[in-house]
Amino acid sequence: MRVKAVMGEERITLSELKESLTQVEGERREQGTEMSYELRRSIDHVNHLAKISGEKSRALVEELLKMEKMKPDIAYRIANILPRTRDELRAIYAKERFTLTGDELDGILSLVAAHL
Numbered sequence: 001m002r003v004k005a006v007m008g009e010e011r012i013t014l015s016e017l018k019e020s021l022t023q024v025e026g027e028r029r030e031q032g033t034e035m036s037y038e039l040r041r042s043i044d045h046v047n048h049l050a051k052i053s054g055e056k057s058r059a060l061v062e063e064l065l066k067m068e069k070m071k072p073d074i075a076y077r078i079a080n081i082l083p084r085t086r087d088e089l090r091a092i093y094a095k096e097r098f099t100l101t102g103d104e105l106d107g108i109l110s111l112v113a114a115h116l
Contacts, residue, residue: 011072013061014080016054018046051082052115060115064108069098082112 012020021043028035035043052060057079064075074092083089086105093100100108 011076013050013054013057013076014046015050015052015057018050019054021046049080056115060111063111067104067107069100069104078108078112082116083109084112085109 025043060079061075064070064078065072077092083092089105089108
């Protein structure tokens with residue numbers, strides 16, 4: 001399949017991608033067409049990594065974006081990885097020019113725990 005033009009861009013989480021790919025997989029099976037190697041690998045990848053539903057991941061991103069010092073890139077990364085410890089969260093913020101306090105880290109971790 002060749003892509004001729006990009007019609008638009010939208011950020012989505014891995015969980016939302018999983019729902020989209022599951023739908024595509026179902027359509028292909030109904031039609032009886034074979035899935036490409038790349039599509040099968042993509043489906044396996046998101047099935048392995050997506051831990052929560054698309055609705056929960058989108059809600060988590062929206063709540064994270066309301067926080068101070070939160071960029072969209074980081075919010076989506078947190079929703080995809082779902083860190084459970086301060087060290088995992090610090091690794092996500094490692095490239096940023098600022099550091100978070102313990103209370104800020106705990107606030108983010110409590111949001112993540114509430115959406116699991």
